[in-house]
Amino acid sequence: MAGVLACAVPLPAGYRPGDILAFHRRDAQALSERADEAGFSKAMLWGGKPACLSIRFTAAGARVRLALDGRAPAGSRVRLESMARRMLGLTQGVEAFEQAYREHPVIGALLARQAGLRVPVAATPFEALTWAITGQQVSVAAAVSIRRRFIGSIGKPHSSGLVCYPDPEQIAALSPEALREAGFSTAKAATLSALSRLVADGGLPLDDWLDAPPITEIRDRLLGIRGIGPWTADYTLLRGFGWMDGSLHGDVAVRRALQLLTAAPDKIGEKAAQQWLSAFSPWRALVAAHLWASLSNTAY
Known part of the structure; x- marks a missing residue:
C-alpha cells in the first residue's frame, strides 16, 4: 500500500531556488533525481522502502511531498519537514553572515552579487x-x-x-x-x-x-576511517549536516576562485588558502560556497 506525506515550508524573502535546483540537476540523465524550473524530485529509501521526495517552489514557499511504495513509518511527517528544511539550507543562518561581511573589502562585492546563497544539503x-x-x-x-x-x-x-x-x-x-x-x-x-x-x-x-x-x-x-581526509570530512559536514565552518582550503576550485577574487598573480596553495579562510570562522565553508558559485552558475 502506497503512502503519501506532505507539508509546506515557508521561505525567506530573496530565497534562491536556483542553487538547490542546480545541485539536483547534476546528472543530465536524471536517473535518481530530476529537476525543472519549479522544483525537483528525488528517489530515496525511507525506512528501507522506495520513496520519491518532491519539492516544488511557489510564491508562498516550498511544497514538500513524499510518496512511498509502502506505509510510512511512525514519525515520518516530522522527519520529512526537518529534512526538507535542512536540504533547502534554511538552518544555515546566512543572513547573519551577510550582515557581518557585506562591507568586507574583498568579499563584500561577491556577497552583494550572490546575496541569499545557501548550500544545498544532501538528503542524508x-x-x-x-x-x-x-x-x-x-x-x-x-x-x-x-x-x-x-x-x-x-x-x-x-x-x-x-x-x-x-x-x-x-x-x-x-x-x-x-x-x-x-x-x-x-x-x-x-x-x-x-x-x-x-x-x-x-x-x-x-x-x-x-x-x-x-x-x-x-x-x-570520520578522520579515523582509512581513505577519509580533512577535505572529505569537512565537505561531508557541510553537505550532510549544513555545518558552515569547515575549512575547504584543500579544494582546487576554492583556491582557483580565491586567486581570481584577490587577483593573485600565482596559484594559491593550500596553506595560504587555509590562512585566508581562517579569518571568516565560523563561516569558512559558506565563504567557500560563495567562491564555488563565483566560478559557475552550475552545481558546486
Missing part, C-alpha cells in the same frame, strides 16, 4: 559522505558518471521511474569488486565498504546526530 549525511568519497581527486563530471553507474547497479527502483540512492546496508552487502565495476578505484571501494559496514552496524550513527551534530566527534570519527 550518508549520501553526502559517499558523494564526497566519490568526488575525491576527480572532476565533477567523472564523479557524476560513477555515481550514476553506482546507483544504477544496486539502487532500488521507485514507482515514479526514478532509482533510489543505495543505503548503507545495500553497499555493505557488496563486494569491493562490485564497487570497482561501478567505477570506483580500489582504494575508494575499500573505504566505501568499510564505511557502509560501520554505519549499518551502528558504529557511525550519522542520522542520530542530525538534530544536534557533535561536530568535533563526527569529524574525529
